[in-house]
Amino acid sequence: xxxxxxxxxxxxxxxxxxxxxxxxxxxxxxxxxxxxxxxxxxxxxxxxxxxxxxxxxxxxxxxxxxxxxxxxxxxxxxxxxxxxxxxxxxxxxxxxxxxxxxxxxxxxxxxxxxxxxxxxxxxxxxxxxxxxxxxxxxxxxxxxxxxxxxxxxxxxxxxxxxxxxxxxxxxxxxxxxxxxxxxxxxxxxxxxxxxxxxxxxxxxxxxxxxxxxxxxxxxxxxxxxxxxxxxxxxxxxxxxxxxxxxxxxxxxxxxxxxxxxxxxxxxxxxxxxxxxxxxxxxxxxxxxxxxxxxxxxxxxxxxxxxxxxxxxxxxxxxxxxxxxxxxxxxxxxxxxxxxxxxxxxxxxxxxxxxxxxxxx
Amino acid sequence: xxxxxxxxxxxxxxxxxxxxxxxxxxxxxxxxxxxxxxxxxxxxxxxxxxxxxxxxxxxxxxxxxxxxxxxxxxxxxxxxxxxxxxxxxxxxxxxxxxxxxxxxxxxxxxxxxxxxxxxxxxxxxxxxxxxxxxxxxxxxxxxxxxxxxxxxxxxxxxxxxxxxxxxxxxxxxxxxxxxxxxxxxxxxxxxxxxxxxxxxxxxxxxxxxxxxxxxxxxxxxxxxxxxxxxxxxxxxxxxxxxxxxxxxxxxxxxxxxxxxxxxxxxxxxxxxxxxxxxxxxxxxxxxxxxxxxxxxxxxxxxxxxxxxxxxxxxxxxxxxxxxxxxxxxx
Numbered sequence: 001x002x003x004x005x006x007x008x009x010x011x012x013x014x015x016x017x018x019x020x021x022x023x024x025x026x027x028x029x030x031x032x033x034x035x036x037x038x039x040x041x042x043x044x045x046x047x048x049x050x051x052x053x054x055x056x057x058x059x060x061x062x063x064x065x066x067x068x069x070x071x072x073x074x075x076x077x078x079x080x081x082x083x084x085x086x087x088x089x090x091x092x093x094x095x096x097x098x099x100x101x102x103x104x105x106x107x108x109x110x111x112x113x114x115x116x117x118x119x120x121x122x123x124x125x126x127x128x129x130x131x132x133x134x135x136x137x138x139x140x141x142x143x144x145x146x147x148x149x150x151x152x153x154x155x156x157x158x159x160x161x162x163x164x165x166x167x168x169x170x171x172x173x174x175x176x177x178x179x180x181x182x183x184x185x186x187x188x189x190x191x192x193x194x195x196x197x198x199x200x201x202x203x204x205x206x207x208x209x210x211x212x213x214x215x216x217x218x219x220x221x222x223x224x225x226x227x228x229x230x231x232x233x234x235x236x237x238x239x240x241x242x243x244x245x246x247x248x249x250x251x252x253x254x255x256x257x258x259x260x261x262x263x264x265x266x267x268x269x270x271x272x273x274x275x276x277x278x279x280x281x282x283x284x285x286x287x288x289x290x291x292x293x294x295x296x297x298x299x300x301x302x303x304x305x306x307x308x309x310x311x312x313x314x315x316x317x318x319x320x321x322x323x324x325x326x327x328x329x330x331x332x333x334x335x336x337x338x339x340x341x342x343x344x345x346x347x348x349x350x351x352x353x354x355x356x357x358x359x360x
Numbered sequence: 361x362x363x364x365x366x367x368x369x370x371x372x373x374x375x376x377x378x379x380x381x382x383x384x385x386x387x388x389x390x391x392x393x394x395x396x397x398x399x400x401x402x403x404x405x406x407x408x409x410x411x412x413x414x415x416x417x418x419x420x421x422x423x424x425x426x427x428x429x430x431x432x433x434x435x436x437x438x439x440x441x442x443x444x445x446x447x448x449x450x451x452x453x454x455x456x457x458x459x460x461x462x463x464x465x466x467x468x469x470x471x472x473x474x475x476x477x478x479x480x481x482x483x484x485x486x487x488x489x490x491x492x493x494x495x496x497x498x499x500x501x502x503x504x505x506x507x508x509x510x511x512x513x514x515x516x517x518x519x520x521x522x523x524x525x526x527x528x529x530x531x532x533x534x535x536x537x538x539x540x541x542x543x544x545x546x547x548x549x550x551x552x553x554x555x556x557x558x559x560x561x562x563x564x565x566x567x568x569x570x571x572x573x574x575x576x577x578x579x580x581x582x583x584x585x586x587x588x589x590x591x592x593x594x595x596x597x598x599x600x601x602x603x604x605x606x607x608x609x610x611x612x613x614x615x616x617x618x619x620x621x622x623x624x625x626x627x628x629x630x631x632x633x634x635x636x637x638x639x640x641x642x643x644x645x646x647x648x649x650x651x652x653x654x655x656x657x658x659x660x661x662x663x664x665x666x667x668x669x670x671x672x673x674x675x676x677x678x679x680x681x682x683x684x685x686x687x688x689x690x
Contacts, residue, residue, distance in 0.1 A: 055484050055485055055592070056484045056485075057483055057484025057485035057486065057592075058485055059485075059488075086484075089593070177634070208634055208635055209634060210633075210634030210635075210640075211634065211639075211640050212640070213640055213641060213644060216485070216592065216593055217591070217593060217594065217596050218486055218587055218589075218591040218594065219582065219586055219587060219591070219594055219596060220596070220631075222586070222587055223380065223384065223627075223628075223631040224631045224634075226380065226631070227377075227380065227628075227631040227632045227634075228634070230374065230376040230377070230380070231370075231371075231374070231632070231635055242485040242486065242591065242592070245485075245486055245488065245591070246587060246591075249587055249588065274488065274489055275491070276488070276491070
């Protein structure tokens with residue numbers, strides 16, 4: 001009887017433990033895109049993988065990169081074989097997962113953000129034949145000298161300058177906010193550009209920076225944005241991936257006159273496409289980081305053999321690496337003169353007449 | 361520094377801040393009450409985190425596919441109750457360690473909700489495409505006209521009212537009803553309870569089901585009031601905070617209210633921290649520091665009480681002076 005009981009206990013315990021582990025693993029790494037298992041056999045296609053240290057579905061940064069992968073598959077499908085891998089938000093598995101993926105022998109691995117620098121360094125050392133396109137963090141070739149790494153940086157400061165102008169034009173309270181996920185160099189770069197753009201229009205407008213310490217939890221983004229609105233900051237530039245989605249809900253709750261500036265993708269257009277007109281109406285503009293285009297550009301150059309490995313290339317307004325979006329809401333809130341002024345500033349930045357502050 | 365004081369004063373005199381305190385307290389409070397009732401029956405329910413996230417997810421799915429948030433709420437509550445029942449079955453009848461069951465449910469919760477979200481909706485981080493809607497908010501005409509208080513309490517979600525009403529209801533249940541007496545006696549001394557004919561397992565099961573329902577309500581609040589969609593990992597550790605809050609509250613409903621309010625307060629303060637010019641990391645650690653301090657105070661109290669009981673039962677003639685000396689010692 002007791003032996004039987006023990007076996008039952010054992011089975012039950014191990015059963016639920018296994019179920020738990022198995023299911024939680026589903027949240028971890030998963031595969032999507034068009035991979036094929038028999039690759040690398042005789043095909044001379046370049047195998048290229050986009051490694052995400054997070055998950056798709058943020059409607060901005062990572063999704064845009066995935067779009068880039070789809071564009072590569074569309075345009076150069078005969079020469080590239082693409083795949084996208086999500087590693088989830090559990091930082092403790094990133095190193096091992098990235099190394100696992102590297103061991104599959106890819107020709108090119110695309111990865112990015114400041115969290116991944118050390119792992120990319122490790123991979124570049126262990127797999128000299130694998131090329132790495134490292135985006136969204138200035139690769140320090142003095143500390144990590146690798147000739148198989150190509151650095152892609154976005155001039156987020158330039159795009160942020162333009163949406164900062166939009167914020168300064170749109171604010172009624174003369175107080176605008178920036179909401180970032182974590183105080184790293186890239187997000188600081190967003191902030192300094194934004195601040196400068198606001199000051200260029202009206203130096204009396206107050207700019208506050210707020211850090212949520214999260215890139216994934218929408219409830220935190222919602223609460224922070226709401227707190228900012230409640231304190232009279234009527235425009236919030238929301239820069240924290242999935243966490244930032246909550247800002248749109250906060251703006252809708254607050255009602256007329258409160259706006260979010262989206263990031264990375266054209267979030268106003270996204271909400272409109274989802275039929276979420278309320279959120280679209282509260283999205284002033286978006287600072288687009290066109291990760292998709294830069295991936296596609298790099299893929300084109302790689303085929304020509306002109307991709308400058310060992311250097312960092314900055315994709316600014318001139319190369320379409322960043323841009324600001326104009327939606328119906330933007331046109332409603334801003335006058336034509338104001339929009340023309342922003343366009344003029346864009347041209348001035350490209351021409352070098354305006355120097356935008358940067359943290360790099 | 362005076363700048364800091366002025367900003368802090370500005371926050372504390374802003375009724376909207378207290379609105380945020382009350383609304384962020386709700387899910388913690390519900391989960392804390394859930395932990396507390398299970399704890400009263402002598403079962404540690406570690407699984408509020410997992411119950412919350414599953415209820416939040418299924419609630420949204422239920423609401424989206426039936427077009428009614430009320431059915432969504434019902435689904436969330438049922439999911440919570442079923443999870444409570446499941447935990448009870450594993451822990452009480454299959455004799456699995458209840459802590460292990462809790463950990464398993466939490467792992468299942470975070471993984472399964474993310475997995476099913478992708479399978480059912482195709483979304484990977486949030487179900488924004490479902491338009492599942494939110495539960496109504498309540499503003500009582502007379503009350504909302506009161507200047508300061510009105511802003512704080514009006515337009516809170518119907519679930520917030522349920523959560524705060526749950527405090528007296530639970531006090532009544534625990535201390536004034538037969539079931540409450542059974543729950544407490546089973547938690548205090550299961551052998552004594554069973555010797556007078558109380559079914560220990562059935563009583564614990566009832567407590568765990570109530571605990572699950574409260575977790576389900578907390579989950580529904582997250583995805584159908586707080587935000588109008590389910591977002592991956594949206595329980596955000598509140599189930600674990602609830603465990604700490606329960607311990608600090610000595611498992612009483614009123615104490616649970618106090619401790620969860622403490623967490624709600626510091627969480628709300630952290631969202632306002634940017635204008636204070638102090639690092640957000642610092643403010644977000646405050647509730648945990650407060651927990652540590654609270655637990656130390658709690659432990660000292662328990663020790664003092666035990667020593668007092670020892671004195672009374674051992675010596676039987678502990679003088680008033682001795683007790684005072686003990687107290688000052690502690």
